[in-house]
Amino acid sequence: GAGVSQSPSNKVTEKGKDVELRCDPISGHTALYWYRQSLGQGLEFLIYFQGNSAPDKSGLPSDRFSAERTGGSVSTLTIQRTQQEDSAVYLCASSRDPAYEQYFGPGTRLTVT
Protein backbone atom coordinates (compact mmCIF):
# COMPACT_ATOMS: atom_id res chain seq x y z
CA GLY A 1 0.00 0.00 0.00
CA ALA A 2 0.93 3.67 -0.18
CA GLY A 3 3.42 4.94 2.34
CA VAL A 4 3.67 8.30 4.05
CA SER A 5 3.86 11.10 1.51
CA GLN A 6 5.10 14.65 1.96
CA SER A 7 4.91 17.71 -0.20
CA PRO A 8 6.69 19.59 -1.50
CA SER A 9 9.86 17.51 -1.68
CA ASN A 10 11.92 20.68 -1.88
CA LYS A 11 11.09 24.24 -0.94
CA VAL A 12 13.28 27.31 -1.32
CA THR A 13 11.92 30.45 0.28
CA GLU A 14 13.13 33.89 1.17
CA LYS A 15 13.74 34.87 4.75
CA GLY A 16 10.58 36.31 6.29
CA LYS A 17 8.12 34.38 4.13
CA ASP A 18 5.66 31.83 5.48
CA VAL A 19 5.76 28.20 4.34
CA GLU A 20 3.40 25.26 4.63
CA LEU A 21 4.56 21.67 4.59
CA ARG A 22 2.13 18.84 4.08
CA CYS A 23 2.07 15.25 5.31
CA ASP A 24 -0.28 12.48 4.19
CA PRO A 25 -0.01 9.57 6.63
CA ILE A 26 -0.65 5.95 5.83
CA SER A 27 -4.39 5.32 5.68
CA GLY A 28 -5.74 4.17 9.02
CA HIS A 29 -2.75 5.38 11.03
CA THR A 30 -3.97 7.38 14.00
CA ALA A 31 -0.61 8.67 15.22
CA LEU A 32 1.35 11.30 13.28
CA TYR A 33 4.73 12.82 14.12
CA TRP A 34 6.76 15.75 12.79
CA TYR A 35 10.56 15.92 13.08
CA ARG A 36 13.30 18.23 11.89
CA GLN A 37 16.76 17.16 10.77
CA SER A 38 19.26 19.96 10.35
CA LEU A 39 22.50 19.49 8.41
CA GLY A 40 24.83 17.31 10.44
CA GLN A 41 22.36 17.16 13.33
CA GLY A 42 20.19 14.44 14.72
CA LEU A 43 16.44 14.25 14.44
CA GLU A 44 14.57 16.72 16.58
CA PHE A 45 11.05 15.77 17.62
CA LEU A 46 8.59 18.60 16.97
CA ILE A 47 5.03 17.50 17.58
CA TYR A 48 2.77 14.46 17.80
CA PHE A 49 -0.90 14.03 16.89
CA GLN A 50 -3.10 11.19 18.08
CA GLY A 51 -6.35 11.07 16.13
CA ASN A 52 -8.24 14.31 16.58
CA SER A 53 -6.80 15.07 20.02
CA ALA A 54 -5.09 18.40 20.68
CA PRO A 55 -1.32 17.94 20.42
CA ASP A 56 1.39 18.82 22.92
CA LYS A 57 3.11 21.78 21.25
CA SER A 58 6.00 22.07 23.70
CA GLY A 59 8.46 20.50 21.24
CA LEU A 60 7.98 23.20 18.62
CA PRO A 61 11.15 25.36 18.49
CA SER A 62 9.39 28.73 18.53
CA ASP A 63 5.95 30.31 18.29
CA ARG A 64 6.57 30.80 14.57
CA PHE A 65 5.91 27.09 14.18
CA SER A 66 2.42 25.65 14.23
CA ALA A 67 0.85 22.41 13.07
CA GLU A 68 -2.60 21.10 12.55
CA ARG A 69 -4.20 17.86 11.56
CA THR A 70 -7.54 17.98 9.82
CA GLY A 71 -10.02 15.14 10.12
CA GLY A 72 -7.46 12.98 11.87
CA SER A 73 -5.58 12.46 8.60
CA VAL A 74 -3.57 15.05 6.64
CA SER A 75 -1.31 17.35 8.62
CA THR A 76 0.31 20.67 7.78
CA LEU A 77 3.30 22.23 9.47
CA THR A 78 3.40 26.00 9.07
CA ILE A 79 6.47 28.13 9.65
CA GLN A 80 5.82 31.86 9.76
CA ARG A 81 8.43 34.53 9.05
CA THR A 82 11.04 31.93 8.15
CA GLN A 83 14.62 32.38 9.32
CA GLN A 84 17.79 30.87 7.89
CA GLU A 85 18.12 28.58 10.90
CA ASP A 86 14.82 26.99 9.87
CA SER A 87 16.64 25.41 6.90
CA ALA A 88 16.44 21.65 7.43
CA VAL A 89 14.73 18.50 6.26
CA TYR A 90 11.30 18.19 7.81
CA LEU A 91 10.20 14.60 8.25
CA CYS A 92 6.77 13.22 8.97
CA ALA A 93 5.99 9.76 10.30
CA SER A 94 2.83 7.86 11.10
CA SER A 95 1.97 4.73 13.04
CA ARG A 96 -1.09 2.58 13.50
CA ASP A 97 -1.01 3.30 17.21
CA PRO A 98 1.51 5.02 19.51
CA ALA A 99 2.80 1.58 20.53
CA TYR A 100 3.56 0.52 16.98
CA GLU A 101 6.34 1.20 14.48
CA GLN A 102 6.70 4.63 12.95
CA TYR A 103 6.87 4.82 9.16
CA PHE A 104 8.60 7.85 7.72
CA GLY A 105 7.91 9.92 4.65
CA PRO A 106 10.71 11.07 2.32
CA GLY A 107 10.85 14.52 3.91
CA THR A 108 10.66 18.10 2.70
CA ARG A 109 13.97 19.89 2.28
CA LEU A 110 13.46 23.52 3.25
CA THR A 111 16.04 26.11 2.31
CA VAL A 112 15.64 29.66 3.57
CA THR A 113 17.75 32.17 1.63
Added chain:
Amino acid sequence: KQEVTQIPAALSVPEGENLVLNCSFTDSAIYNLQWFRQDPGKGLTSLLLIQSSQREQTSGRLNASLDKSSGRSTLYIAASQPGDSATYLCARKTSYDKVIFGPGTSLSVIP
Protein backbone atom coordinates in the same frame (compact mmCIF):
# COMPACT_ATOMS: atom_id res chain seq x y z
CA LYS B 1 17.67 16.07 30.43
CA GLN B 2 16.59 12.90 28.65
CA GLU B 3 19.33 11.96 26.20
CA VAL B 4 20.07 9.14 23.82
CA THR B 5 23.66 8.41 22.84
CA GLN B 6 25.02 6.05 20.23
CA ILE B 7 28.44 4.50 20.15
CA PRO B 8 30.42 4.38 17.97
CA ALA B 9 29.67 7.48 15.92
CA ALA B 10 31.19 5.81 12.88
CA LEU B 11 32.26 2.28 12.07
CA SER B 12 34.03 0.73 9.10
CA VAL B 13 34.20 -3.05 8.79
CA PRO B 14 35.11 -5.58 6.08
CA GLU B 15 32.28 -7.47 4.46
CA GLY B 16 31.20 -10.58 6.36
CA GLU B 17 31.94 -9.34 9.85
CA ASN B 18 29.41 -9.45 12.64
CA LEU B 19 28.98 -6.12 14.40
CA VAL B 20 27.21 -4.46 17.31
CA LEU B 21 25.84 -0.94 17.47
CA ASN B 22 25.05 0.56 20.85
CA CYS B 23 22.32 2.88 22.03
CA SER B 24 22.22 4.24 25.60
CA PHE B 25 19.70 6.38 27.39
CA THR B 26 19.86 8.29 30.63
CA ASP B 27 16.80 7.11 32.48
CA SER B 28 14.68 4.00 32.51
CA ALA B 29 11.40 5.57 31.38
CA ILE B 30 10.68 3.82 28.12
CA TYR B 31 7.57 3.09 26.15
CA ASN B 32 9.33 1.41 23.25
CA LEU B 33 12.60 1.59 21.31
CA GLN B 34 12.89 1.52 17.54
CA TRP B 35 15.91 1.09 15.28
CA PHE B 36 16.05 2.74 11.87
CA ARG B 37 18.46 3.03 9.01
CA GLN B 38 18.88 6.16 6.94
CA ASP B 39 20.51 6.15 3.55
CA PRO B 40 22.13 9.39 2.33
CA GLY B 41 19.55 11.93 1.18
CA LYS B 42 16.66 9.64 2.03
CA GLY B 43 14.09 9.13 4.74
CA LEU B 44 14.21 6.60 7.55
CA THR B 45 13.46 2.91 7.16
CA SER B 46 12.19 1.05 10.20
CA LEU B 47 14.24 -2.02 11.14
CA LEU B 48 13.03 -3.30 14.49
CA LEU B 49 10.74 -2.17 17.31
CA ILE B 50 11.10 -3.42 20.88
CA GLN B 51 8.28 -2.79 23.33
CA SER B 52 9.19 -1.98 26.93
CA SER B 53 7.96 -5.42 28.00
CA GLN B 54 10.23 -7.21 25.50
CA ARG B 55 13.91 -8.13 25.68
CA GLU B 56 14.73 -8.56 22.00
CA GLN B 57 13.47 -8.67 18.44
CA THR B 58 14.91 -10.40 15.40
CA SER B 59 14.50 -9.84 11.69
CA GLY B 60 16.74 -11.73 9.29
CA ARG B 61 20.37 -10.85 10.01
CA LEU B 62 19.36 -8.22 12.55
CA ASN B 63 18.80 -8.69 16.26
CA ALA B 64 17.97 -5.88 18.67
CA SER B 65 17.99 -6.20 22.43
CA LEU B 66 16.73 -3.95 25.20
CA ASP B 67 17.99 -3.80 28.78
CA LYS B 68 15.94 -1.22 30.63
CA SER B 69 17.82 -1.59 33.91
CA SER B 70 21.09 -0.52 32.32
CA GLY B 71 19.49 1.89 29.86
CA ARG B 72 20.90 0.16 26.80
CA SER B 73 19.84 -1.27 23.50
CA THR B 74 22.10 -3.03 21.02
CA LEU B 75 21.63 -3.76 17.34
CA TYR B 76 23.51 -6.83 16.16
CA ILE B 77 24.13 -7.24 12.43
CA ALA B 78 25.33 -10.66 11.33
CA ALA B 79 27.44 -11.32 8.25
CA SER B 80 27.54 -7.66 7.19
CA GLN B 81 27.16 -6.77 3.50
CA PRO B 82 28.05 -3.61 1.56
CA GLY B 83 24.31 -2.90 1.25
CA ASP B 84 24.19 -2.50 5.03
CA SER B 85 26.19 0.72 4.70
CA ALA B 86 23.98 3.49 6.10
CA THR B 87 23.42 5.54 9.23
CA TYR B 88 21.69 3.60 11.99
CA LEU B 89 19.50 5.50 14.42
CA CYS B 90 17.81 4.42 17.61
CA ALA B 91 14.70 6.21 18.84
CA ARG B 92 13.44 5.95 22.36
CA LYS B 93 9.82 6.66 23.06
CA THR B 94 9.56 7.88 26.64
CA SER B 95 5.77 8.02 26.64
CA TYR B 96 3.05 7.68 24.05
CA ASP B 97 3.75 11.17 22.77
CA LYS B 98 7.50 11.84 23.20
CA VAL B 99 10.30 10.50 21.02
CA ILE B 100 14.03 11.07 21.37
CA PHE B 101 16.46 10.04 18.65
CA GLY B 102 20.11 9.24 19.08
CA PRO B 103 22.70 10.96 16.85
CA GLY B 104 23.27 7.80 14.81
CA THR B 105 26.12 5.46 13.91
CA SER B 106 27.48 5.77 10.39
CA LEU B 107 28.31 2.27 9.14
CA SER B 108 30.49 1.51 6.17
CA VAL B 109 30.90 -2.11 5.05
CA ILE B 110 33.90 -2.53 2.77
CA PRO B 111 33.65 -5.15 0.01
